[in-house]
Amino acid sequence: MSLLQEERDIIVSNEFVDAFDFAEVAEFVTNASKELFISHHFKNKDKMLVQPRGGFPTYQQQFALYEYFVKANVDVLPLTIDSNTRLNDYATAQKMLRLSEENDKDMLNGYPLIIHGYRTTRNMITNFDKPVSLRHGTPDARLLVETAIASGIFEIEGGPITYLLPYSKNFPLDKAFLYWKYVERVCANYSELNEPINRESFGPLTATLVPPCITIVIQLLEMLLSLEEGVKSFSVSFAQQGSMMQDIVTGAVIKKLAKHYAEEIGCGDATINLVYHQWMGAFPTNMDYADQLINLATVIASMVGADKIITKTRQEATGIPTKEANAKTVADTQYTLRILNGLPTVVDEEEEEILTQEVMAIMEAVFNDPADTLWRKVFNCIKSGVIDVPFSPHIINQNEMITIRDAQKNIRIIERGNVPIPDKCYEYERAQCDLTKDTTSIVNDIIHDIGIMQ
């Protein structure tokens, strides 16, 4: 028995899990409908795929949500996991699921997949025969991913960096790398049985003033860590940033560099997709405005040329959206994609050049780290602040980089901290902003820049 398999056996023999039958799961994946594989849809699509978010505590609620989504002409179904399960606190998840069922009141902010188990969940997923994407935010997602694939979920979102720095305060980063290495290998292995399992990185990070160079670097690194382990279908992603131009430039640079670095490590055969998230930051409480914001995001995603868009709802500022609100966004987004024609191709060469230089400089610093493996290099660079994510709650994050919006609402770096932004680029970024202001007004500007869409 391989070491990996030994580890897998240990992982699934958790007190909250019913007996796990690996042989049966492998057979299920081998014979699973192509429709369940998003990688298959990416290959054959002629339009941007639309995927909402959504997870409810009970099976019945989740099933009803999917029915709504299908009626709204969804392309990809989501399975969003509750925050207790995300932090491997299955006991609380179980308790809250019971309370939710008993009191007919939601006590969980997502679907507790481990508690429901793969046998039950697979019924639902094969019933709808649509690709499902697992959205969680879990640093240690080993059991979750085993359960997900066994359920028929063939797209796994996340990664050691993107699901840790925005989602955790204390979870050890080195452990996260190892746990995700496990996930990558499990995905790579299952990918040999049928269409590839798609892995997707979570580009939005904290959704709060993250500059594009940091987003792209982290996307590229998670992509490389995944391809290294044999994954053949990977999606890089980012969220609407607040400036149409900056989004278009970010899209162009990320596409170009993903190809470049994948080829560098000899993985040019992998398929790389681009995913765009509708605005992930603080939403307006006015629901009519939220609709406008969502529609604008769809337009920008089209200008960016994304392969998939992940939607929000008009209730984002309020709380977990109802299934009706969620389905509405899907239908609306599909409509907008249908009527949005004659898209121009937009290029800003100067901005692209600056952003490319920034990303390549940070990537080089990572590669130059003396550690022996890529994940250790990345680990060191996060620890030393070569990679620094604004508004990360995690203790390992440096929090020394300061960003602000310029007049066009582009996110600009005004303090680079330890991030090796080349001097020329750094001067360019700062030159776009008014830095003569005193600290108090800069702090006020930052508060304002966070609430830019409200």
Place this chain on the structure above:
Amino acid sequence: MSLLQEERDIIVSNEFVDAFDFAEVAEFVTNASKELFISHHFKNKDKMLVQPRGGFPTYQQQFALYEYFVKANVDVLPLTIDSNTRLNDYATAQKMLRLSEENDKDMLNGYPLIIHGYRTTRNMITNFDKPVSLRHGTPDARLLVETAIASGIFEIEGGPITYLLPYSKNFPLDKAFLYWKYVERVCANYSELNEPINRESFGPLTATLVPPCITIVIQLLEMLLSLEEGVKSFSVSFAQQGSMMQDIVTGAVIKKLAKHYAEEIGCGDATINLVYHQWMGAFPTNMDYADQLINLATVIASMVGADKIITKTRQEATGIPTKEANAKTVADTQYTLRILNGLPTVVDEEEEEILTQEVMAIMEAVFNDPADTLWRKVFNCIKSGVIDVPFSPHIINQNEMITIRDAQKNIRIIERGNVPIPDKCYEYERAQCDLTKDTTSIVNDIIHDIGIMQ
């Protein structure tokens, strides 16, 4: 007494009009608040102005509508006139106003300005102290415009072509030119008393597969006819066409050529503004979709760089919108303009070149007509089909030009009729479409192309 003044006296001594006091009106205009003049706002604006549509039968309803608009942060108020008044059928307008008041049920699709009179209406307009735009569609608008300006309405939409070809079946075109000449001169005269009265042409025409070259030619001609008479502030306009690229190209060409032709006739000192209409064709009945369409229009207007946007509502397909629905669009549009940042500059040189050549060729044909005045030249050209408006209900219109959408949903000319589209351009337009289809499928395509947003 000048000839014009004699004519004015006759015009206003209509049985439906209370005694008209020209001296008092002149004094009112001279001392009127600058806020009432849209020309003043165009001069000082730092954002696109937002103007809804809207007219209700009774004074109370119109007043309430304005209150809603002001709460929604409107920039320009509309006064939309009912269709009986548009056709100078004041008797019916009066009867229907009475029925509306008695039965508490709207029997008119707009505000019957003549019946209400300028004294009453002025109270309302000065009360709100916002610029008001007169929207009518009247071939003979002489009395209407006198009443409007006397009421404090300092923007007059329309023109002899744009308010005739889409809005009338039988009204004599030559008369329309003369009646509008009157309107231009009245506007020009009043413009000397305070800020200029702004004239605006109605670019949407029939809102149904009108190719951009026809729209632009008609905009330019109405602009010239107006500037000739001394008008100093003029807005050219067009409506969303279905392809973002075609809209951007149309905007660029119309701006460039408006300047060019205004200078040609020595009127380079006049201010020319660009107005964009949110989609004017058949709307989706699904109101959520209508919201998307409206938002998309706002985004495109921004890319086009319009000075003013005229909005629709989610109830467009249903009927005259409620004041709530109308105010919602205004608030939504203002919000979108606020959050839409980092707009790229987009240029398609080839398309611009082709469109410029088409417009200039038609303009040249008009100028080469042997008649002695510009309006007679234009009259002859419409009659002979040098200018041909698809889906015009007017008997004088040739209806020989046939247009269809290409794969990017650009409107393309596949039959030019008598319109002197240069061969090179004509070939280019046709080359974008699949002309191998049989007539039945082309007819089906046209039906589909009309309903493209539904």
Place this chain on the structure above:
Amino acid sequence: MKVVTGVVGNDIHVVANRLIDLSLRARGYDVYNLGVNTHLQEFFDAVVETGAEVLMISSLNGEAEGWGREVRLLKSKYKSLDDVIMMIGGNLTVGSGNAEDIVARYKNYGFDIVCHQMDLNTGLDMLQDLLEARGLVSEEAIA
């Protein structure tokens, strides 16, 4: 089967009118299209003149509400029009209204088929059904 059609009153919305013309012809009807801006009296004159079996009125701008009540009166002037199928469609009220009320009201004005905000083909199918019910056409063909 002869049909007189057009858009009633001061209404100049011509797009549906062009499509109705095309669709009726495609279904095999003899079409007399009076176009937009056609007054009620003109419709009746045309029916009499052509001997049409169907009068199909469009109204889009909401004003039919104003003309509708005169239909019964006008129709009563001509004895020979009792069997003519009277049909109206488009947008039959100002603002948004309740479809059921609207249909009832227009039936009361004297219309046999009322298609408020209804798809054209659905409306033309209703006409076909009524013609069949009255034994005026067979299921297969109109012309």
Place this chain on the structure above:
Amino acid sequence: MKVVTGVVGNDIHVVANRLIDLSLRARGYDVYNLGVNTHLQEFFDAVVETGAEVLMISSLNGEAEGWGREVRLLKSKYKSLDDVIMMIGGNLTVGSGNAEDIVARYKNYGFDIVCHQMDLNTGLDMLQDLLEARGLVSEEAIA
């Protein structure tokens, strides 16, 4: 005036927490910020340790509903905490709820000030008012 603040439970939404920190300081409070992912027990420990007069909890991800009911029990373990002003704010329920019901529920859990989906400054003004009412500060200054 000492305030202990942080985000309760498994919640990692940090943005409001950073702004609360800044705003409290700007208003002159002594701030002990425990950050995100802070368990109830840790909050109480910190109040005891620092002798804070105010405990200001944030919850954004909806899970406070789950923790809330344990507050009274925990608080009752410490006699000395009776006078501490207990405040909670953010997004206090999963999905959308009726603000009035929510406030009543949390007051019942033992909170003095409940700010469901309320602007931060409004909430801080409420705190100021309560402190004044209890005679703990004058109208002018906190510190």
